[in-house]
Structure formats: structure tokens, C-alpha cells
Amino acid sequence: MRAGDLNRRITIQRRGDAKGGWGGSPKPGADNWEEVGKAWASIKTLSGLGAIKADAEMSVVKASIRLRWRADLAAGMRVLHGGTVYDIKAVLPDTARREHVDLVCEVREG
Known part of the structure; x- marks a missing residue:
């Protein structure tokens, strides 16, 4: 894999615990x-398609993100x-070869 x-x-995030004040129970919603x-990653947009859901127009863009090998990634992040x-x-x-990981992603706007 070429560094260029x-x-x-990019920043990778996972869903965390949304605790209330003083370490209480999670906040609803x-x-x-x-x-x-x-x-460091490469981002390639694969496609864009329009869809109508619940009488609202939305666009869905699919992308592929490639980064160096790491084992701590999962769907839902x-x-x-x-x-x-x-x-x-x-x-x-x-x-x-354990050189890279490809992430299949969606970007939603609308």
C-alpha cells in the first residue's frame, strides 16, 4: 500500500455511553x-442515488474508505x-496480507 x-x-468513532449527570443512567435519546x-485513509465515492422515504426526498451516497490494517473496527461505528x-x-x-481494511460506508443528507 502506497502512503501517497x-x-x-479521518477520525473513527464508536457509540459511547450517554450517562446523565454524576454517572447516572443514560439520557433518553x-x-x-x-x-x-x-x-490516514483514502475515500472513494461509489455511487449516489435518490430515494423518497416518508414523503421526504433523501440522497444516499455510498463510499469506500481504505486505511491501514487495524482490528478494532466494526459495523455501526x-x-x-x-x-x-x-x-x-x-x-x-x-x-x-493484513495490509489494509476497506470500510463500506453511507453518507446521508436530506
Whole structure:
């Protein structure tokens, strides 16, 4: 894997515990994310498609993110790059050579 291909600095996050004050129970409807780490990656947009859901127009963009090998990634996490949030739908590791991991992601706007 060439280092020049990894030209985007990303932040990887997983859903954390949204605790109430003083370590109480989770807040209802809280959306709390904690940082897993940062990495250099390449981001490629695969497709964009329009869909109508519940009488609201939405666009769904699919992307592939490739980064160096790491074993702590899972579907349900997310990647941040600039102001864009990528929801990780699948993790495809290069198990033969352990050089990289491809993340199948979606970006939703609408």
C-alpha cells in the first residue's frame, strides 16, 4: 500500500455511553460518540442515488474508505472527515496480507 494514496485524515468513532449527570443512567435519546482513533485513509465515492422515504426526498451516497490494517473496527461505528459523517455498514479486512481494511460506508443528507 502506497502512503501517497492515504491522503485524508479521518477520525473513527464508536457509540459511547450517554450517562446523565454524576454517572447516572443514560439520557433518553442521547447520541454520544467516543473517539477510537485517527488514521490516514483514502475515500472513494461509489455511487449516489435518490430515494423518497416518508414523503421526504433523501440522497444516499455510498463510499469506500481504505486505511491501514487495524482490528478494532466494526459495523455501526462512524468515520468523520471534515464536516462529513460516514456510517460504517461493513468492514472488509485484507485477511491474507493484513495490509489494509476497506470500510463500506453511507453518507446521508436530506
